[in-house]
Amino acid sequence: MIFDKLINYLKLDKQEFSFQFNSHPNYPSALAFSDTLNFMGVKNDAYELDKEYWDELPEEFIAIVDNSFALVKKSGASYSVYSEKAKTLNKEELHKKSTDFVLLFEKTENAESKAVFNFKPLLYAVFAIILGYSFFTQTLFEALFNVLSLAGVYISLEIFNQKFGNTSTVIGSICGDASASQATNSCDKIIKQDKTSILGLKFSDFSLIYFTGLIVLGLFLPATSYIVKGFTFVSVLAIAYSLYIQAFVEKAFCRVCLLIISILAVQLVLGIVFFQNMPFTVGTLLLTAILWILVFSAVLYFSNILSQKESLQKSNAKNLRFKRNYELFKSQLLENEKIEFQDSETFALGNENAKLRLSIVSNPYCGYCKDGHKIMEGLLEKYPDDISVQIRFNYSPERADEKYTQLLSAFKHIYHNKPQKEFLKSIEEWFEIKDENKIVSLAGSSAPEDLAAFIEMTKDNTSNGLNFTPIFILNGYQFPDKYDREDIWFFVDELMEDEDFQ
Incomplete structure (x- = not known):
C-alpha cells in the first residue's frame, strides 16, 4: 500500500x-x-x-x-x-x-521527521562549490560538461535511494503522473526490476559510479581531457545496452533512463568537438584508476549496507508483527502469578478509579529507572483519565544513607503539598541532575517526613520477589520479560478496553 x-x-x-x-x-x-x-x-x-x-x-x-x-x-x-x-x-x-x-x-x-541528519544541504553545498569552480576557472564547454555530470550524479542518487524504498519526487516528476499500471510498465519496470547484477550492483548503480568519477576528472580539465573523452566513448556501450533493454526486452521506455542517455550523448558530443587531446602521464592514469576503484568501492559498500538494513527491517517487521499481537502479549502477561499489594500510603497519580492500574517498583539511584519513569510520565500525559499509577520506591532505613532519607522526605513533601505536575517534574529533574539539595529546594522544606509507609511497601515488594528495578506491574501482573518496557505503548489501548483483564 x-x-x-x-x-x-x-x-x-x-x-x-x-x-x-x-x-x-x-x-x-x-x-x-x-x-x-x-x-x-x-x-x-x-x-x-x-x-x-x-x-x-x-x-x-x-x-x-x-x-x-x-x-x-x-x-x-x-x-x-x-x-x-x-x-x-x-x-x-x-x-x-x-x-x-x-x-x-x-x-x-x-x-516531524525523525531523521538524524539531512545530507542534502551538504550535497547541494558541494554541487555549488563545483559549479563555482567550473564557471570561474574553466571554459564554458568544460563547465557545461561538469554541469551535466552533476545532473547525472543527482538523478543517479535519486534512483539509488529509490532502490531502498525511499520516495523520489524528482523521479516521480520525470516519470509523469501516469496511472499505477503505466508506471509499472515504464520507470518501475526498468529501474526497480533491473536484472543486471555485478557484485550486487545494478546497472543504475554504475550510472552513479560513472558520473561521480567523471565529476572529479572534469575538475582537472583540460589536463584530463584525453581520459574523459575515453570514458565518453565507452558510454556508447551503456547507451546501446540501455536502449536495447528498453526497446526489445522490457518493451517499455523509461523517461529517467532516456534523460540519462541524453546527458551521456551531449557529453560525448562535447568531448569530441570541444576537448583537445592533451597528453597525459602514467601518474595521471594511475590516479584515475585509483579514483574509479575508490568510487566503485564506496558505492558497493553503501549498497551492501543499505541492502542489509532493508533486509533486517523486513525481517524485524515480520517478527514484531507477531510479537505485538495483543492476545500473545496478554497470555505472556497472565502467565505470571498475580501480585496482591498491601494497602499502604504511597505516591498515587492519575485517576484512582481507572480500570488500568500501573505500578512501578523503582529506586531513585537506579540508572535504568530513568527510562521507566519517562514511560510512566508519558502514559499519564496521554491517558490522564484512563490510567492510575503507583510509584513504589524501595526504602530500608538500615541500608539507606541520610541523603536518600532526605530525598524521599522531599518527594513526600512535594507530593502532599503541591500539584501532581510539580511532583512529576521534581522526579524528572532528579533523574536528570541527581542533586538531593535541588529537590529539597523544590520542596521548600528540609524537615524529615514519616517514611514508615515506604518501609512497609519495601517489605511488600520483597515478599513478592520484586527486588530488581525498574519493574512494571499491570493490574497486579508483572510486565513480561520477553517484552521491552517501551512495548507497553502498543498494548495500552487494548488493555484499557479489555474487560476480562480489568
Whole structure:
C-alpha cells in the first residue's frame, strides 16, 4: 500500500512509518494505520461516517480513496487528494471512490521527521562549490560538461535511494503522473526490476559510479581531457545496452533512463568537438584508476549496507508483527502469578478509579529507572483519565544513607503539598541532575517526613520477589520479560478496553 504524498505532507519519516505500519499485528488494516500515526505523534480518531455527513468534516481529514489511505483537503467545491500521487476530485468523484472510513487527525511536535541528519544541504553545498569552480576557472564547454555530470550524479542518487524504498519526487516528476499500471510498465519496470547484477550492483548503480568519477576528472580539465573523452566513448556501450533493454526486452521506455542517455550523448558530443587531446602521464592514469576503484568501492559498500538494513527491517517487521499481537502479549502477561499489594500510603497519580492500574517498583539511584519513569510520565500525559499509577520506591532505613532519607522526605513533601505536575517534574529533574539539595529546594522544606509507609511497601515488594528495578506491574501482573518496557505503548489501548483483564 503506497501513500507517499500523505506521508510527505504530514512530514513523517517514511522509512520509520513504513516499518512501524508493516510490523503492526493488524497490518494493513485501518487500525494499524491509525495506531502508527499515533505512534509517530499524529493524534487521530477513526470513524465510520455516511457520506451525507462529510460536509461537516474539517478542512483536512484522512480517508480511504481508491483502496489507499489518502489525505483529503477541501478546496472550494473540489477536493485535493494526496496518496501515492496528488490529484483533484469533485465531491461526487470523491464519494464514489471512497469508503465510509474517515480519520480526523491533529499534528503534534513529535510528528516531524525523525531523521538524524539531512545530507542534502551538504550535497547541494558541494554541487555549488563545483559549479563555482567550473564557471570561474574553466571554459564554458568544460563547465557545461561538469554541469551535466552533476545532473547525472543527482538523478543517479535519486534512483539509488529509490532502490531502498525511499520516495523520489524528482523521479516521480520525470516519470509523469501516469496511472499505477503505466508506471509499472515504464520507470518501475526498468529501474526497480533491473536484472543486471555485478557484485550486487545494478546497472543504475554504475550510472552513479560513472558520473561521480567523471565529476572529479572534469575538475582537472583540460589536463584530463584525453581520459574523459575515453570514458565518453565507452558510454556508447551503456547507451546501446540501455536502449536495447528498453526497446526489445522490457518493451517499455523509461523517461529517467532516456534523460540519462541524453546527458551521456551531449557529453560525448562535447568531448569530441570541444576537448583537445592533451597528453597525459602514467601518474595521471594511475590516479584515475585509483579514483574509479575508490568510487566503485564506496558505492558497493553503501549498497551492501543499505541492502542489509532493508533486509533486517523486513525481517524485524515480520517478527514484531507477531510479537505485538495483543492476545500473545496478554497470555505472556497472565502467565505470571498475580501480585496482591498491601494497602499502604504511597505516591498515587492519575485517576484512582481507572480500570488500568500501573505500578512501578523503582529506586531513585537506579540508572535504568530513568527510562521507566519517562514511560510512566508519558502514559499519564496521554491517558490522564484512563490510567492510575503507583510509584513504589524501595526504602530500608538500615541500608539507606541520610541523603536518600532526605530525598524521599522531599518527594513526600512535594507530593502532599503541591500539584501532581510539580511532583512529576521534581522526579524528572532528579533523574536528570541527581542533586538531593535541588529537590529539597523544590520542596521548600528540609524537615524529615514519616517514611514508615515506604518501609512497609519495601517489605511488600520483597515478599513478592520484586527486588530488581525498574519493574512494571499491570493490574497486579508483572510486565513480561520477553517484552521491552517501551512495548507497553502498543498494548495500552487494548488493555484499557479489555474487560476480562480489568
